[in-house]
Amino acid sequence: MSDTNPERAGGATGVDPRALAQTIVFSGVTVVRDGRTALDRVSIGFEEARIGIVGLNGSGKSTLLKCIIGLVKPSAGSVSVDGRDAVGEARAIRRATGFLFQDPDNQIVFPVVGEDLGFGLKNHGYSRAETADRVEAALTRLAIRHLASRRIHELSGGEKQLVALAGVLALAPKTVLFDEPTAHLDLKNRNRLRDVLQALPEQAIVVSHDLELVADFPRVVMIEAGRIVRDGPADEVLDHYREANR
Amino acid sequence: MIASLARPGSSPLHRLAAAPKLAGLAITATALFFVDDPRLLATAFALGLTVARSTGAHFAEIGRDLAGAAMALAVLGLADWLLVDGATALAVVLRLGAIALLAHAVTMTTTTAELFEVLERLFGPAERLGLIDAGRAALTLTLAIRFVPLIVEEAQAIREAQAARGLDGSVLALAVPLLVRVIVRSEAVADAIDARGFPPERAATAPPRPPAIRPEIEADTP
Amino acid sequence: MTTRDLGLVALMAAVIVALGAVPAIPLAAGVPITLQSMGVMLAALILGPRRAAAAVSVVIALVALGLPVLAGGRGGLAVFAGPTAGFLFGWVPAAFVTGFLAMVLEATEKSTLVRTAQLTLAAIVGGIVVLYVCGIPWLAFVVEIGLAKAFMASLPFVPGDLAKAIVAAVVTVKVRQAVAIERK
Ligand SMILES: Nc1ncnc2c1ncn2[C@@H]1O[C@H](COP(=O)(O)OP(=O)(O)OP(=O)(O)O)[C@@H](O)[C@H]1O
Numbered sequence: 001m002s003d004t005n006p007e008r009a010g011g012a013t014g015v016d017p018r019a020l021a022q023t024i025v026f027s028g029v030t031v032v033r034d035g036r037t038a039l040d041r042v043s044i045g046f047e048e049a050r051i052g053i054v055g056l057n058g059s060g061k062s063t064l065l066k067c068i069i070g071l072v073k074p075s076a077g078s079v080s081v082d083g084r085d086a087v088g089e090a091r092a093i094r095r096a097t098g099f100l101f102q103d104p105d106n107q108i109v110f111p112v113v114g115e116d117l118g119f120g121l122k123n124h125g126y127s128r129a130e131t132a133d134r135v136e137a138a139l140t141r142l143a144i145r146h147l148a149s150r151r152i153h154e155l156s157g158g159e160k161q162l163v164a165l166a167g168v169l170a171l172a173p174k175t176v177l178f179d180e181p182t183a184h185l186d187l188k189n190r191n192r193l194r195d196v197l198q199a200l201p202e203q204a205i206v207v208s209h210d211l212e213l214v215a216d217f218p219r220v221v222m223i224e225a226g227r228i229v230r231d232g233p234a235d236e237v238l239d240h241y242r243e244a245n246r
Numbered sequence: 247m248i249a250s251l252a253r254p255g256s257s258p259l260h261r262l263a264a265a266p267k268l269a270g271l272a273i274t275a276t277a278l279f280f281v282d283d284p285r286l287l288a289t290a291f292a293l294g295l296t297v298a299r300s301t302g303a304h305f306a307e308i309g310r311d312l313a314g315a316a317m318a319l320a321v322l323g324l325a326d327w328l329l330v331d332g333a334t335a336l337a338v339v340l341r342l343g344a345i346a347l348l349a350h351a352v353t354m355t356t357t358t359a360e361l362f363e364v365l366e367r368l369f370g371p372a373e374r375l376g377l378i379d380a381g382r383a384a385l386t387l388t389l390a391i392r393f394v395p396l397i398v399e400e401a402q403a404i405r406e407a408q409a410a411r412g413l414d415g416s417v418l419a420l421a422v423p424l425l426v427r428v429i430v431r432s433e434a435v436a437d438a439i440d441a442r443g444f445p446p447e448r449a450a451t452a453p454p455r456p457p458a459i460r461p462e463i464e465a466d467t468p
Numbered sequence: 469m470t471t472r473d474l475g476l477v478a479l480m481a482a483v484i485v486a487l488g489a490v491p492a493i494p495l496a497a498g499v500p501i502t503l504q505s506m507g508v509m510l511a512a513l514i515l516g517p518r519r520a521a522a523a524v525s526v527v528i529a530l531v532a533l534g535l536p537v538l539a540g541g542r543g544g545l546a547v548f549a550g551p552t553a554g555f556l557f558g559w560v561p562a563a564f565v566t567g568f569l570a571m572v573l574e575a576t577e578k579s580t581l582v583r584t585a586q587l588t589l590a591a592i593v594g595g596i597v598v599l600y601v602c603g604i605p606w607l608a609f610v611v612e613i614g615l616a617k618a619f620m621a622s623l624p625f626v627p628g629d630l631a632k633a634i635v636a637a638v639v640t641v642k643v644r645q646a647v648a649i650e651r652k
């Protein structure tokens with residue numbers, strides 16, 4: 001796991017992801033959506049800097065991530081982030097926990113890149129000057145300053161994904177939740193996103209069908225029909241996942 | 247984003263702020279409905295032409311922009327002439343023509359951003375009365391602008407796919423899948439907006455912020 | 469309005485605009501129809517009164533912002549003083565009434581045919597009667613031809629609008645079979 005070594009990953013910015021990592025706890029969480037059980041009595045804790053989540057379509061991965069920031073409310077049980085309740089204190093949690101959705105087109109709300117990056121900052125009460133400052137820093141961090149005045153509609157899928165991520169990082173979150181971040185990307189952009197992910201000082205929980213993306217994570221969790229069925233180092237869990245779905 | 251009808255320029259009308267332009271237009275247009283004298287209306291029409299021309303646009307361009315309106319006006323004028331009388335036809339055509347020219351001049355010289363600010367200010371009183379939430383209204387407009395090109399693309403993709411399957415030109419084959427996709431997408435968009443901290447919190451209640459993370463070394467360009 | 473409502477309103481407004489950019493599609497009888505005014509009926513039948521009225525208000529605001537969002541790339545302030553402005557502003561009450569009638573008329577257990585007929589009726593009352601009640605007086609006033617003649621001048625558009633009402637109802641029934649969405 002040479003490249004995901006937290007020291008090295010954080011080195012570029014001088015921030016240690018272990019210092020940022022939040023403690024996320026699911027206690028007996030059941031989610032019923034449209035009469036179907038999406039999560040079934042899930043109890044698990046996350047505090048590592050990198051956590052992978054794998055599972056088949058419809059197994060409940062996105063539902064799990066959405067529970068963390070209170071977008072989906074458990075039918076039973078509760079989720080907490082650093083001791084805060086995900087439903088009752090969603091706003092505070094969302095300030096420290098970014099979410100990168102699978103389709104960046106759904107996440108980008110303004111027609112121009114620069115404007116969009118300021119959206120989250122404005123919502124969280126940052127002044128105009130602070131917003132401009134942080135937008136600039138986020139663009140620089142992902143090496144996409146040249147996109148600042150471009151129209152979203154004219155960007156490639158990979159560029160859109162980086163813009164969406166910049167919007168998330170501008171808020172300086174402690175944790176970023178990734179829901180299949182490479183699903184819409186070609187090989188080149190996928191590799192670029194993987195490099196960005198590796199260098200990220202923030203805690204990252206990554207849902208992915210692209211198993212290589214999480215292959216050197218210290219911890220990977222496998223979900224099946226709304227239940228956690230495996231939890232351990234990447235190689236063990238991924239071997240089992242591949243074996244079980246041949 | 248949909249391209250605005252505005253054109254860049256430095257004419258006096260370009261330099262004038264949006265609010266007085268809009269107020270002037272509204273007052274002039276209303277006043278013209280109380281004028282029936284053909285000589286006055288002809289003067290107004292000539293004024294409209296002058297104002298439109300003063301934006302730097304050539305008559306040919308103005309004609310192209312207002313071709314649709316001119317056609318409709320011609321049809322109406324003809325109808326008036328046949329159904330009512332020639333004098334009424336002339337008055338109607340001159341009055342509507344003058345208003346169209348003035349309105350077009352304002353549209354040409356005012357950016358969407360400027361108009362947006364006026365609109366937000368107009369929302370103000372309604373907001374204080376609790377009728378409307380200006381922040382939500384502005385976000386809704388922005389989102390609509392943002393998603394038009396995407397939906398146009400989706401509509402074209404669906405039509406191409408239907409054509410490939412020999413279903414060319416059916417309204418049902420286009421509208422049903424398009425609307426289903428839009429409804430599903432709108433839910434994902436709403437989730438993403440919530441995840442990004444909407445609606446905004448009031449500054450007074452905002453807690454201390456974490457410092458921005460800055461790269462120490464200049465990130466390499468792609 | 470929840471964020472979900474906001475998303476639906478904005479995207480449905482975008483659909484109405486997008487339908488203005490799609491070339492007219494010939495109906496079965498070969499009569500071409502512009503899909504934009506059908507978009508208003510669809511928004512109303514699918515979203516219900518309040519959200520539909522909000523969605524068409526968004527489109528009207530975009531016209532005012534100088535964007536070419538109406539069929540044929542029309543937009544800008546000139547539209548508001550034109551002879552058909554009444555039909556544009558009429559979208560708001562038309563959408564509200566259509567959506568309201570759809571909400572009270574349609575109950576789920578009835579047959580597809582009955583539901584389609586009820587939604588068609590809603591679209592006719594809201595999307596044609598209410599719309600024309602707004603559009604015709606404005607036309608009569610602006611063109612100075614009197615109500616009766618303005619009414620006669622609008623009649624040729626009725627068959628096309630009836631066809632749109634039927635198509636919108638059929639589309640709505642199919643869409644609502646695919647996704648659950650409550651009218652409000
Ligand atoms: N918006 C929704 N409304 C109702 N049910 C939903 C919704 N989203 C997901 N579900 C249901 O919840 C269950 C879990 O879905 P979820 O999206 O969490 O799966 P996933 O593991 O992320 O799948 P994928 O790999 O396809 O993204 C599925 O049965 C799905 O049908």
Ligand SMILES: [Mg+2]
Binds near residue numbers: 061179
């Ligand atoms: Mg998913």
